[in-house]
Amino acid sequence: MEKNIFSRKLIDLRRKNQLSQAGLANKLFVTRQSISKWENGESEPSIDKLISIAEIFNTSLDNLIMGNMSDKDKLVSISHINKSYDNQVLNDLSLDIYDNERIALLGLNGSGKTTMISIMTGLKNADSGDVKFSFNKKKSLKLMPQNDVLINDMKVRELLKLTQLLNKLKDNNHIESMVKEFNFTELMDHYVGSLSGGQKRRLSLLLSLMAPSKLLVLDEPTVGMDLETIDILWKHLEHVTGSILMVTHDFNQIDKFFSRVLLLKDGRIENDMSVDKIHSHNQTVEQWYRTNNGGLNHD
Numbered sequence: 001m002e003k004n005i006f007s008r009k010l011i012d013l014r015r016k017n018q019l020s021q022a023g024l025a026n027k028l029f030v031t032r033q034s035i036s037k038w039e040n041g042e043s044e045p046s047i048d049k050l051i052s053i054a055e056i057f058n059t060s061l062d063n064l065i066m067g068n069m070s071d072k073d074k075l076v077s078i079s080h081i082n083k084s085y086d087n088q089v090l091n092d093l094s095l096d097i098y099d100n101e102r103i104a105l106l107g108l109n110g111s112g113k114t115t116m117i118s119i120m121t122g123l124k125n126a127d128s129g130d131v132k133f134s135f136n137k138k139k140s141l142k143l144m145p146q147n148d149v150l151i152n153d154m155k156v157r158e159l160l161k162l163t164q165l166l167n168k169l170k171d172n173n174h175i176e177s178m179v180k181e182f183n184f185t186e187l188m189d190h191y192v193g194s195l196s197g198g199q200k201r202r203l204s205l206l207l208s209l210m211a212p213s214k215l216l217v218l219d220e221p222t223v224g225m226d227l228e229t230i231d232i233l234w235k236h237l238e239h240v241t242g243s244i245l246m247v248t249h250d251f252n253q254i255d256k257f258f259s260r261v262l263l264l265k266d267g268r269i270e271n272d273m274s275v276d277k278i279h280s281h282n283q284t285v286e287q288w289y290r291t292n293n294g295g296l297n298h299d
Ligand SMILES: Nc1ncnc2c1ncn2[C@@H]1O[C@H](COP(=O)(O)OP(=O)(O)OP(=O)(O)O)[C@@H](O)[C@H]1O
Pocket: 085, 086, 089, 107, 108, 109, 110, 111, 112, 113, 114, 115, 116
């Protein structure tokens, strides 16, 4: 079996289910060291343990071993989307998004990334095609748009409270710790309109991460962020459960953090690749992107 995929899958599933190595070892009647070896790719579980792992995480064996997702894990199904402004931007675009994925959406400026995200999240209508969610979109789909959508004549504290009420978030301690983590403690009584561009960006990020989500969509979140905020972003995303779809061209992070890359070109998903697969061909995602999107090797 493809060791790489299984190892990473196991780590992902454990993280998502907030189960420690010891906790999983306990459920499987194996030592913690065995789990550690499986996750490091040093050894593989027996078939009966694999079946138990699939059962514990409520997923298919196929998904566990090959990274193949089953319909059970499907979160969003985008089918045959067309969208034109003056020119056709999206041309019969289809895409499935599964549970527990970290997806980077790549494509040249103007290729239609924001349009695709806007249609997916319901901000814009497609000319034709269909978007289906397997979960409650209103509750569990979160979007951090490219341009901040903030209420300027509210204080930071009031906007946070409003977001807390809208999302029915009861855990005040969690919100307080996020406010600290995002360095807003000193700014709580400032008006949103008086914040700097970078601070507004940080606030947008905080608002989109406050409630847990099934799918978190981020459109070029790091644009306009200072380095400290970018660090906060990546650190925080490590703990986000559910799937993430992000428009980003931060290739270092894609290699480290993401599991799947999509390339939007000529109005459709021209290339859809697992990051593990790219790495197993001794390529970085940036090399793969340049080869496939007409960077240095455009013909
Ligand atoms: N409201 C609109 N009216 C007319 N044309 C539009 C509108 N919104 C987007 N477009 C056009 O659609 C195309 C795709 O735009 P979109 O913003 O989706 O691309 P993108 O891949 O997100 O680009 P970028 O990387 O620059 O953010 C562009 O040619 C853009 O000019």
